[in-house]
Amino acid sequence: MQRGGKAENPEAGETAQVALDEIRTPRRITGIARMTEITPVLSVVERKELATLETSISNGIKNVGEALKRIHDSRLYREEFQSFEAYCTQKWQFSKTYAYGQIAICDTRKTSPFINDSTPHSHVAELAKLTTEARPVVYAAAQEVANAENRKVTAKDIRQIAAPKSTVDSTVDSPTAKTRAITAINILADRIAHMYAECPNENLWAEANDQIRFLTQIVTDWE
Numbered sequence: 001m002q003r004g005g006k007a008e009n010p011e012a013g014e015t016a017q018v019a020l021d022e023i024r025t026p027r028r029i030t031g032i033a034r035m036t037e038i039t040p041v042l043s044v045v046e047r048k049e050l051a052t053l054e055t056s057i058s059n060g061i062k063n064v065g066e067a068l069k070r071i072h073d074s075r076l077y078r079e080e081f082q083s084f085e086a087y088c089t090q091k092w093q094f095s096k097t098y099a100y101g102q103i104a105i106c107d108t109r110k111t112s113p114f115i116n117d118s119t120p121h122s123h124v125a126e127l128a129k130l131t132t133e134a135r136p137v138v139y140a141a142a143q144e145v146a147n148a149e150n151r152k153v154t155a156k157d158i159r160q161i162a163a164p165k166s167t168v169d170s171t172v173d174s175p176t177a178k179t180r181a182i183t184a185i186n187i188l189a190d191r192i193a194h195m196y197a198e199c200p201n202e203n204l205w206a207e208a209n210d211q212i213r214f215l216t217q218i219v220t221d222w223e
């Protein structure tokens with residue numbers, strides 16, 4: 001039978017329909033592809049890197065955050081664990097809060113120009129709890145408190161300067177501590193004013209004054 005002068009080919013029509021159905025129907029993952037999806041295997045390079053990073057975690061505190069960040073970002077835990085949280089708790093007995101806290105400390109150390117290799121880990125841990133803008137201001141204020149007492153700055157100094165009144169312990173609420181904090185802020189404000197006089201920068205001056213007012217308000221509200 002012919003339509004429009006051309007012979008109709010039923011087999012050709014069936015073949016075209018099968019091809020169309022294959023396009024519309026997603027292919028199932030089978031064999032090696034399915035095994036890879038269920039059990040992701042680390043490459044030789046990744047396995048060596050994981051071993052090196054885990055050695056760093058075992059050996060000390062300072063590099064824990066950097067190692068965990070690399071393991072997290074590259075999913076180097078995936079061969080044995082379903083999630084990063086499971087890896088931390090089962091492999092190291094690290095809580096989720098601790099693990100991500102160490103990563104935050106690593107990020108803080110890398111993104112804060114005023115922090116260097118000699119900055120104590122405990123200092124960076126306190127600064128990691130603050131916003132990027134507040135870190136240099138709080139750290140400078142804490143250093144001024146320590147300088148006024150002719151001693152080195154401590155993590156407690158940073159914590160006392162930065163903490164809102166609801167989380168400050170009773171020893172910080174004393175008039176002596178409050179007076180020291182106000183003195184440190186005033187000294188910091190005076191030094192910033194001298195810096196502005198030597199090298200005017202309207203944007204930094206405005207930002208610095210905002211931070212000084214912020215710190216002053218926190219100290220003033222302590223009761």
